[in-house]
Amino acid sequence: MADIQHHTLRRVLRREIAGTIGLLTDEQDFRTMRNYRSFAFDDHTTYLQQVESLLRSLAAQGSHTTVALFDPVEYAEYCAESGLEPDTPSSRTRFTAHLAATGPTVPYDGQPLAELVPDLVDEAVRQATWEYATTLLARIGTCATCGEDIGRASFIRAAHLLTRVVDTAGPGSLHLVCSVSTAPDTLVAVLRVEERTDDAIRLDESEALEFTTVLALGIATRSAGGLVMRTTTPDTTDRVYGWRLRGENLDPLTASEVFDAYCTDIESGDLVSPESGVDYGTPPDLGDTGEGTHHTH
Template identity: 50%
Template sequence: MTSTFRTTRRTREQLRREIPGTAAVLADPHDFATMRRYRTFPFDDHTRYLRHLEDHLRTRTAKGVRTTLTLFDPDAYAEYCQELGLDPDTTDSRARYTAELACTGATVPYAGEPLAELLPLLVEETGRQIAWDRAATRLAEAGTCPDCDEDLSHTAFALATQALKELLDGLGDGTHHLVCSIPAGAPPLLAALRITSEEGRHHLSESESLTFCTVLAAGIAHRTPGGIVSRSTRPQPQPDDGTATPHDTVRGWTLRDGWPEPLTAAQVFTAYCTDAETGEPIPPEHQVDHTAGFPLTRPPETHRC
């Protein structure tokens, strides 16, 4: 009898490790405050809430249970409950919404790290997915050319991919940070891409590159204005005293007639050293060169209808 009980308990523990879970976290204090309007929400202090959550996650991890994290959005949750006719002031509704996020939302795996380190990554991944969703919708709205029936979204994405390839090849070895910005209502579409290049080999995130190309393609398809900025850090010769400091180079391009055209060094300086909200000048950073963008070869198949 005891042997059977132990075997059953071990089997249940093994099964628990085989079933991963998802935790939806209120990373923002404002979102946490919004959830406090629900009577069944048991927390009243954001810092203590995060500490309890971290303790719970570490306990699960110590037992071999895998957990992914996703962001809990109170406004989206309220809409979700309204659409499905659910009472938002129940733990069952919150659990159902979290399960939905596990399938459709941005997630990051938890492996015992401090939440203070992991939450910024989760916020970034969530923003990337939102940007991709908006850009993909905007790209699909391009439809087909009324004159030649060409799929404008497909053509634009192929052009964006070609432009990114030329950018990476032209930037050369080093660590690069690219940002593409396309006006598309408020807020604008933004995509960031980090690359490490060495001897012609480029190391980059597949999800970041997909989002970057989709945002750029949305601008190309609709012939909207927009821009690309690159910031590159290249290895510098090591001086005898060992005091080498990073030296960055900033370049820029503007979308013109559905293709990125290089900015001059003066235009790059003006764009990079101006506050986007106030229009006031910003002092240039030390050890940063503002350099003209290099030309990107427009493919001959660029849509011209």
């Protein structure tokens, strides 16, 4: 009887354990992992199907599972730095636990893997963008004239501008895109504001941090950039408008400039078909946007 009770209690405790699966989303990464003899799979499609079946099984048992992006290059570096033999399941498990604490993850909520994978890749890009922008801001250093930290001052300025943009927007949910031209790539950040009241704004704090950091980098480096926002209200035509980043300020774009910006693919530069029922217009007045940092270095 005691053994049965202990077995039952252990089974109950398993439901209290959260797990993480390191997922090889890319077929090339999958082929790299096949170089390890202890890696049992030889077909990427079959591998993804088995992962999805496992996720469904764990969810049916009441377990909470997150999915992390497994990068073979990072895995090899992790094993080398940690003194681990990479060709063992236990090393892959330890690396996955490391990813759960430090890397991008997406919770499994029953969605198909075909929907989860793009979200996971987007999360990885978001984190990489934020880390890159943060590093560049930190490297700028202090103002040679007054000694102020330029990165910090630019971040404060960016946060103030973002607050003005959100506060002056019309009713409805907001979708904001900020792009800043930096060498060698253009950095892009997205912020969604799902719900707003007179007293509070509901948004993803991680998205807001990344968005503000990218905007701050544009301010600090005086890079070309812009901000485009789409407002959505039930039973009303969506509105799209935006601003050009000029130094430390946001200058309003004309309706035609907004149309061109919104209907051009940021990465390829190709034209994108405009949506019907969308009003491309000029933005509202941001009012007093305050003093800039005045750093010209």
